[in-house]
Amino acid sequence: MRILLSAIYPYAFLLLYLIIPFDNYIRALPNILLAILVFAFPFIVKKEDFKKLKSLPIAIFLVLFAYLCIDSLISGRLAEDYNIIKKILIAVGLAILYIPVADVKKINSAIIFSALAAIIFSVYNFVLITDATGSFALGDSPQVIESLLVDRLYLGLLSTFSILISFQAIQKKYHPNNNYYLANIFVNALFIILIASKIAVVSLFVLLLIRQFYGQRKIWKAIMAIVAITVLTGLFFIIKNEKVIQFKQAENKQSPPAFIENSMTYELRAVVWECAQDVIKNEGFSLTGIGFDATKDKLVSCYEAQISNPKKKEKFILERYNTHNQFLDFYISAGFIALLLFLAFIVFSFISNRKQFFPTAMLAMLLMYCLVENLFHRQIGAYYVGFILIVLITNAKPKPAENKIKNI
Numbered sequence: 001m002r003i004l005l006s007a008i009y010p011y012a013f014l015l016l017y018l019i020i021p022f023d024n025y026i027r028a029l030p031n032i033l034l035a036i037l038v039f040a041f042p043f044i045v046k047k048e049d050f051k052k053l054k055s056l057p058i059a060i061f062l063v064l065f066a067y068l069c070i071d072s073l074i075s076g077r078l079a080e081d082y083n084i085i086k087k088i089l090i091a092v093g094l095a096i097l098y099i100p101v102a103d104v105k106k107i108n109s110a111i112i113f114s115a116l117a118a119i120i121f122s123v124y125n126f127v128l129i130t131d132a133t134g135s136f137a138l139g140d141s142p143q144v145i146e147s148l149l150v151d152r153l154y155l156g157l158l159s160t161f162s163i164l165i166s167f168q169a170i171q172k173k174y175h176p177n178n179n180y181y182l183a184n185i186f187v188n189a190l191f192i193i194l195i196a197s198k199i200a201v202v203s204l205f206v207l208l209l210i211r212q213f214y215g216q217r218k219i220w221k222a223i224m225a226i227v228a229i230t231v232l233t234g235l236f237f238i239i240k241n242e243k244v245i246q247f248k249q250a251e252n253k254q255s256p257p258a259f260i261e262n263s264m265t266y267e268l269r270a271v272v273w274e275c276a277q278d279v280i281k282n283e284g285f286s287l288t289g290i291g292f293d294a295t296k297d298k299l300v301s302c303y304e305a306q307i308s309n310p311k312k313k314e315k316f317i318l319e320r321y322n323t324h325n326q327f328l329d330f331y332i333s334a335g336f337i338a339l340l341l342f343l344a345f346i347v348f349s350f351i352s353n354r355k356q357f358f359p360t361a362m363l364a365m366l367l368m369y370c371l372v373e374n375l376f377h378r379q380i381g382a383y384y385v386g387f388i389l390i391v392l393i394t395n396a397k398p399k400p401a402e403n404k405i406k407n408i
Contacts (some may be wrong), residue, residue: 017110057349080293087382094386115162156200159188275302289335326370
């Protein structure tokens with residue numbers, strides 16, 4: 001039986017990460033696969049596998065999870081906070097469940113094919129919607145938003161994962177698979193641009209900049225770094241101009257330009273971040289926080305008081321928008337201790353992996369996405385944080401030189 005489970009186990013992991021974007025369509029299957037992994041784990045795990053968990057960043061993340069559980073239990077809000085703690089458990093659990101798997105290439109392949117499947121599904125939907133409406137529009141258009149398999153932010157995250165994995169797999173010397181990886185990079189990068197995923201575009205340029213610090217120092221790398229910095233600066237001024245335009249339009253009581261009005265990306269975060277700051281100011285310094293559910297209640301109260309537009313107010317209250325910043329969420333909900341532990345996890349992860357581009361790039365993505373999203377408020381976010389933890393575990397100890405895939 002152990003042999004059979006050992007053979008099935010890696011493919012259960014592969015299938016899980018392959019179907020994650022399709023969770024809304026096949027909701028039961030991920031849970032079934034997780035149940036299979038949990039059942040099989042005790043039969044196939046070996047004592048030496050647990051050595052993979054012996055790293056300071058992973059230990060800190062486990063302490064963070066334990067603290068959140070204890071804090072909620074002592075404060076008497078475990079039932080209210082369970083929904084978020086459960087998602088953090090998914091990330092922690094996936095990292096632990098992965099330790100018996102020897103071949104990391106399987107899960108990397110699953111991410112690549114998952115991204116391609118999500119792109120094909122989204123493009124197909126876009127074609128159907130375009131045919132039905134008789135109009136064509138890209139970027140922030142309702143057609144694009146409605147056609148995407150999952151939220152644009154998470155689809156951009158998945159495509160960025162796929163680009164990173166493909167880049168990491170390309171070998172210096174000619175290999176037939178290099179063509180496939182290059183094609184995959186092109187497809188995912190083009191898709192990110194077409195759906196106008198701003199955070200994914202910014203992430204790619206940041207990763208391009210980070211890459212210049214690895215490998216041989218050449219003139220072209222310095223040029224690429226300058227280009228990346230220039231583009232990031234340009235994006236910053238574009239976003240800044242959007243803020244100015246929105247402010248002026250509000251003063252003049254005019255409608256904002258369509259490309260801003262349709263996306264609501266900045267507007268939503270501007271409101272929730274301002275309300276989050278008000279909550280922090282009203283609650284004062286806190287070691288243990290007020291709870292994840294209570295944080296949303298406080299934000300809703302702020303929306304009721306601060307938003308004057310009736311339709312906007314109704315939408316914000318109905319949706320119960322969270323802080324859209326994982327750091328703010330941890331501080332308000334679980335206090336300074338949780339924020340400190342999460343920051344310690346990120347800092348020590350960077351220190352431990354600073355000599356390796358791939359895990360460093362993954363951590364940079366985690367940091368950037370946590371600045372604009374509460375990843376642990378969505379199950380798909382928990383799955384992808386789990387993938388980042390897996391990357392940290394598999395890269396904790398350098399592999400023998402002959403087994404390494406050479407980078408560009």
